[in-house]
Amino acid sequence: MSHLPVMIIIWPLIFAFLTPLVDMVSLRYRKHVVITFVVGQLVLVGLLIFGDSGGTTYYPLGGWAPEIGIVMVVDGLSRIFIMLIAVGTSLAMLYSLADIPDKESKYYVLFGILIAGMFGLVLTGDLFNLYVFIELTSLASFPLVAIQREGPAVRAGLRYMIFTVLSSLMVLLSIILVYGALGTLNMEEIGRQLVSIPHELRVLILALWIVGLGLKVAVIPLHSWLPPAHAEAKSPVSALLSGVLIKTGLYMIIRLPLLMSQGKDEMMIQFILINIAAVTIIGGHLLALGQRDVKRVLACSSIAHMGYIVLGLGIGSLLGLVGTLFHALNHMAMKSGAFFSLGQMVKDHYDFDSVQGKGRGAPWMAAVFLICCISLIGLPPLGGFASKWILGMAAVEAGQPIYAGVIALGTFLSGLYYANIFRILLNPDVSVESVKTRWLSAGVVGVTGFLCVVGFFAATWITDLIKIVAIGIL
Amino acid sequence: MVSFSFDFMGYPLLLGQVDGLSMPFVVAFSVIIVPALWYSFAYHRHRNQSIVSVLFFLCSLGTVTAGDLLSFLVFWEGMMILSAILIAVDTGRRDLRIGYRYLVVHVIAGASLFLGVIIQVSSTNSLDLAGLVPAALPFLILAGVIKAALIPFHFWVPDAYGQISPGIAVILTAFTTKVGVYAIARFFPSLSGLALLGATVAVFAVVMALGQRHLRRVLSYHLIGQIGYMVAGIGALSDIGVAAASLHMFSGVMYKGLLFMVAGSVLYQMKTDDVGHMGGLIRKMPLTFVAALVGAASISGLPPFNGYISKTALKIALQGDPVISLLLTVAAVLTAMSFAKLLWDIFLREKPQCEGGEARESPAVLLIPMLVLAGICLGTGIHYPLLTDALVEISIPPIYSVGSLWESLYPVLLGVVLVPITAIKLRHLARRGLHDLDFVFPRLIEGFTQVGRVTRNTLEGHLQTQLLIVTAFLVFLIWMWP
Amino acid sequence: MWGEIVDFAYWVVVGLFLIGFFGVLTDTNLIKIAIGLNIMEASLLLLLVRLAFSPGDSPPIVSEGILNYADPVPQALTLTAIVIGASTTALLLSFIIKTYKYYGSVDLKEIRRMER
Amino acid sequence: MIRKSVALVILAILGLLVMGGLAELPLPAERMSESVTSRHILSEGVSDTGAVNLVTAVLFDYRGFDTLGEATVIFAAAAGVVLLFFRHDLPTSRLGLSSLAKRSIMVLAPFVFVTGLYIVMFGHVTPGGGFQGGVVWATLTILLCIVYGTAFEWRFINTRTKTLLESLGAIAFILLGLVGIYRGDFFLSNIAAGFRAGVPGELTSGGAIPLLNLAIGLKVAAGLALIFYNMVKKDVG
Secondary structure, eight states, X not given: OOOHHHHHHHHHXXXXXXXXXXXXXXXXXXHHHHHHHHHHHHHHXXXXXXXXXXXXXXXXXXXXXXXXXXXXXXXXXXXXXHHHHHHHHHHHHHHHHHHSOTTOHHHHHHHHHHHHHHHHHHHBOBHHHHHHHHHHHHHHHHHHHTTTOSHHHHHHHHHHHHHHHHHHHHHHXXXXXXXXXXXXXXXXXXXXXXXXXXXXXXXXXXXXXXXXXXXXXXXXXXXXXXXXXXXXXXXXXXXXXXXXIHHHHHHHHHHHHHHSOOTHHHHHHHHHHHHHHHHHHHHHHHHHHTOSBHXXXXXXXXXXXXXXXXXXXXXXXXXXXXXXXXXXXXXXXXXXXXXXXXXXXXXXXXXTTTTTTGGGGSHHHHHHHHHHHHHHHTOTTSHHXXXXXHHHHHHHHTTOHHHHHHHHHHHHHHHHHHHHHHHHHTOTTSOOOXXXXXXXXXXXXXXXXXXXXXXXXXXXXXXXXXXXXXXXHO | OOOEEEEETTEEEEESOOOTTHHHHHHHHHHHHHHHHHHHHHHHOOHXXXXXXXXXXXXXXXXXXXXSHHHHHHXXXXXXXXXXXXXXXXXXXXXXXXXXXHHHHHHHHHHHHHHHHHHHHHHHSSXXXXXXXXXXXXXXXXXXXXXXXXXXXXXXXXXXXTTSOHHHHHHHHHHHHHHHHHHHHHHOTTOTTHHHHHHHHHXXXXXXXXXXXXXXXXXXXXXXXXXXXHHHHHTTOSHHHHHHHHHHHHHHHXXXXXXXXXHHHHHHHHSOXXXXXXXXXXXXXXXXXXXXXXXXXXXXXXXXXXXXHHHHHHHXXXXXXXXXXXXXXXXXXXXXXXXXXXXXXXXXXXXXXXXOTTOOOOOHHHHHHHHHHHHHHHHHHHTTHHHHHHHOSSOOOOXXXXXXXXXXXXXXXXXXXXXXXHHHHHHHHIIIIITTHHHHHHHHHHHHHHHHHHHHHHHSOOHHHHHHHHHHHHHHHHHHOO | OOOSOOOHHHHHHHHHHHHHHHHHHHOOXXXXXXXXXXXXXXXXXXXXXXXXXOTTOBOSBOOTTOOOBOOHHHHHHHHHHHHHHHHXXXXXXXXXXXXXXXXXXXXXXHHHHHHO | OHHHHHHHHXXXXXHHHHHHHHTTSOOHHHHHHHOHHHHHHHHHHHHHHOOSBHXXXXXXXXXXXXXXXXXXXXXXXXXXXXXXXXXXXXXXXXXXXXXXXXXXXXXXXXXHHHHHHHHHHTTTTSSOOHHHHHHHHHHHHHHHHHHHOHHHHHHHSOHHHHHHHHHHHHHXXXXXXXXXXXXXXXXXXXXXXXXXXXXXXXXXXXXXXXHHHHHHHHHHHHHHHHHHHHHHSOOOO
């Protein structure tokens, strides 16, 4: 029996708990501790993902049977999300070394807890345990948003927090009702028995679940906490939140139609999701179009991209699911890359007037930013195009070409505002001094740019892998 | 030709597939790129721009030789990005919005193409360029029409090419719109109404050109007009029509390149491209004048230049349709009028108060590519089998006959005669009625930004309003669940 | 619409939930919003405890001679949820303190006015 | 005013809908008789874990991972509060209350501490446990803060000590969990990993549960004290 599933969660926790102790000795070991942690995490995750045959593995915590205790489930879907989280968090962690002052000890504590929470979230097979991990990730992310400790940042964090607490309450109510109806918390068991719940109660449970998690995923009309929160945070945190954290909400939504419904409800959920997604894509892009701050534009574009991701889910076909997962991976790479490279070009103020011409101060960073943004628009030959292509194909194949039209419209709208950002960042009329980039952050930025390119050229290979997982899920 | 295959998600991507339709494009692109690069390099002395230009050229080649829809799309978008970068970098110091607007238009075309390709591929499950399904057609047409700058989607041409520096314009004009023509020829050769559309565009564009004062804008409109000719040729729905269009594409690339180079040289010396401020340059720039003369003769379809060959081929192809023939003749008259006036204004007339006091002949590095292109125009015109044999597989009826010589001469003569009489009136007409079309488009893009601002104001409301919306959404969801 | 029994406790739960929610939706004072959220959470905990218990049950501490125990699982869940709720409240209050230090007010309207 | 009425209407509908859902819940007794989880824990709980208090058994054994999670939540909240109030790390008040209060709190303090210890250590036998006892301990530091002024409390157990205690408690929990893996069983295994079940009802029963309780108690006490201290200390910029 391999203990890897639990070790993956314990490792960041140990990092988080040890960091204050190490800091009491000296702040100088920060870099070593963080790099050790990241390497260890990547090794553990690599072992988990590639170490076995790829089937479903159960890990009973405390040795109790799944019905009685808490069980952890490793299947294809959690493997994909573990990979996403591991890559995204490792990059953000390494990037933080250059961007966050050493004395911010608690930053790394919270970061570690956040990572542990996200891993727990995608690994657990117990509904209440899921809730605990949701809370863990949320609580760890609130202070990270407000790390600049100034008025707007604190306000953004507060807004984020109120929305998230509300969403947690909805999820908690949903979980309580499930337990009250079925007397079990095991997710697979719940999936099997959910049909036996009386209709009105089931609708209540599902609706609370969708809205509660919709708030995490930030689909319109549940989105309004996201732009300030993601924009006011520091670059690595923005990248982490936009690139990784909101995808975990997606994971739970994917689990929802898979485990928690059958028949008519599934149709209804898909109908809800696909329409929410369409509204989210267009609304998110229009929101981004109206912004006057680069980071806010990127944040709003995250909303729109969650729309694309949910769209594939709403289509409900194999291809749609593949598109969803692939776009989630791509979006992690390109949005992180965009935030990272932007953070290297511009240090503090991100409104359009202050960033004029800043791209010319760090041309290589600007180049990666350009690549990431082109990928975000969805133009070939970059990853964003490949996943949009799959999503569009899925929409047309499912007999709903109108949603392919929505994707194309989204491409057009995002072209509008990214073109605007380029022309501002590359404005040659403003004189700028060149910005020095530390090798670590430059490396991280380079990796994200590389991932964007890989998304297209290795698309065949990646989608084949994802397809195996998706077949397993459906 | 080298071909190369690459697997993308279960679909084979075929690169470098050359067939009868793409051959003329490949040849034309490969021929023009050398003088164009030379010219632009001499004009700018900026290495990065040349690198981007070469990449742009390679993307254009890739587009016309793509063997499947997906790689076509990839190269198409690649062209778009690279050309937008070229324009943005070039126009940066004056007006960044030009590159922005250019990109926006082409993103629309790209999104439309993307949608069309997706519909096509998912309904036929293959990436073949042929056998398009009707559902995909409108999107592909929109993409092709925008790229080829057919009216009413022509506005980006004068907007961008009318303001970028000629060094870049020489490169961009040679490829971008031609790829649009290629798309039209490739995807919907049998679309009805193309011929009429093309002929109308030709007339309209030339009328618009007559109303312009600025040299580069004039040339931009003529560019659109020449595209109209090509589309009319494609619309003839015969092999000979497509062949004639290909020939005209080749000629057009050559003489438009030449004319933009001339414009660049003049601009370089005069520091302005307002035709009204020029005059008498023939004495200062005789060789440039010769090049301009060749270009003008070629575009007007005068023998023995290559424009004559391709226009005559077009006339042969379109013989059966009197309306279109008439429209093309009108366009030819107006073209000749426009260029006669242009040559008169710039080179011939004496204007004592003109500003080109210290203007002198262009340096050799600028002259050589111009003369090379002029040579090509003349050479392929005299020895036209060189063109027809190499580019098109269909034999074209003898071109140098008395009838066709007369047919190409009289519109030019008519145009030259009519210059002093009607130019003024036409100019007023064009300026008053049609000019505004060009300025709708920047407003349109501003309009989108406005929509975004309104959305932001509605969707980013106060905390509690948003919370209320969340609650209402929850209630709505439970309430509406069947 | 409703089954045979609608427990009194359920009315209390829903009532508290709505009171808290109403406060969150309408009161502009941040502290009161936090209180509203806490009331909502308390109502959920009440529901959880109610679900553990049937009339006549003893607390689940095993001793001789008792046959009916309350369900221990929801009680454990309640404990967990309480701790989580307390932590959330602590953090929420520190955010509010921080907001107060920056803006000098905990009223949403005034903060909004100050932003302009 | 409009918002209030709209909210009222929406919430009324929501209340009715939730009520409609709740009305369809089965009776707790019915559910318990069908639920594998509840029946197993009620019948086998004592022999499985050695703890008489089944809530603690669920909390620290059957669902021990939840408890690790919630302990981490407190840790995260404390870290978050510290992060938010960073740079204001100074004691504020040296005055405190009257000497009467000071004297009586000194008399009370040991008893409060012992009460906390009792609640922590007997969590598996009587109602109570690490969280509850930890809160009592935290109350002690809060009382000292109020009565003697924060400066005294700061000297008495300073922030470093608290952080140290908190981290040590957390790490102890994980180490206790890892013992299960070390003994060839699973993470957080209790009796199966070789901890002695003991005689139910005694202090030494329940395997690792008392130890886990102690770890949690330390962590909760230090965490809450940190949160409180950071909230009351003065903002000096």
